[in-house]
Amino acid sequence: MIVCACLYLLGGSSRGRRQRRGEDVVHPLKVSLEDLYIGRSKKLSLSRNVICSKCDGKGSKSGASMKCSGCQGSGMKVSIRQLGPGMIQQMQHPCNECKGTGESISDKDRCPQCKGEKVVPEKKVLEVIVEKGMQNNQKITFPGEADEAVFTGDIVFVLQQKEHPRFKRKGDDLFVEHTLSLTEALCGFQFVITHLDGRQLLIKSLPGEVVKPDSFKAVNDEGMPLYRKPFLKGKLYIHFTEMRRKQQQAQREAYDEDDDEMPGGAQRVQCAQQ
Structure with missing residues (x-):
């Protein structure tokens, strides 16, 4: 019979175990793009476990406890x-x-406040400050605010x-x-x-400029503020897209109707001088 090596994920007796740091508590925090552009403060109410003050975290009125019969105190x-034949x-x-x-507490000895749990809710x-320019999935940490322990963990908010x-x-x-009509692209x-902070940005073409479909126009210093450098900003890119085929067809039909009403040789579209 083949016996595989035993795998111990957690080991040691309760007497030999070191006191470990409490676990961090992670909460997702939904934010809008406006929140990340302007910055925002949010107050959030949370519940955590703290060591019972009545029994000082012992779980019993007198501190008396017995060895757990289920694990023999380990x-x-x-x-x-x-795993398989012979394994x-x-x-x-x-x-x-x-x-x-590794301990058990009898019902009569249990602390009346925490019911033997050693902690109470x-x-x-917490006031969460969302700073200008923060990124998606960025973490905001409150050290030592998780469930109370000898070494208390952190509360972490993930944007x-x-x-x-x-x-x-x-x-x-x-x-x-932004979708341009054929006339706008040529003339x-x-x-x-309307920007994320409510400001109105006027976007206009240069004199004689012809815009090709699927092209970009960059506006400096109108992108996102840089994190902890809010006076510096990225760029705002305007992506010019083509009109949909149905819109183009409707525009052509409108031009054809204009042609029917125009005398022969008349010019259909004329760009205004800029």
Whole structure:
């Protein structure tokens, strides 16, 4: 019979285990592109576990506890899994009866405040500052604000940018699409873009400029503010797209109707002088 080497994911007795740092608590935080452009402060109410003040985290009125019968005080249990013919695997995991503490408390000795859990829930309000120029998936950390332990972990908020209906972000640059008619592409254009902070940007072509489909126009210093350098900004790129075929067809038909009404040889479209 072949027996594979035992795999111990967690080991040692409760007496030999070192006190470990508490786990971090991670929360996703939905933010808009406007929040990341302008900056925003959000107050969030959270619940965390703190050490019971009545029993000082002992779980019992007198501090009395017994060795857990499920794990014999080790805090760990061993499970055996059959991998194949003649092969087994042993794995250790925290005892589910004592939650890995190696101790059990009788009902009569349990602390009336925490019911033997050693911790009680506490409400806490944190003010999360979303700074200008922060990125999608960037983390905002509150050290030592997670569930209380000997070494308390952190609360971490991970920014998740919601999709914007008009603007797209790539790094510190912004992209926006604008569809031009054939006349605008050939003869010039002028239109207004409402920016993320509500400002109105006037976008116009240069005299004699002809815009090709699928081309870009860059506007300096109108992109995203740089993180912790908000006076510096990326670029705003305007992506000029073609009119859809149906729109082009409708425009051609309108021009054809104009031709029918014009005397022979008359010019159909004339660009205004800029």
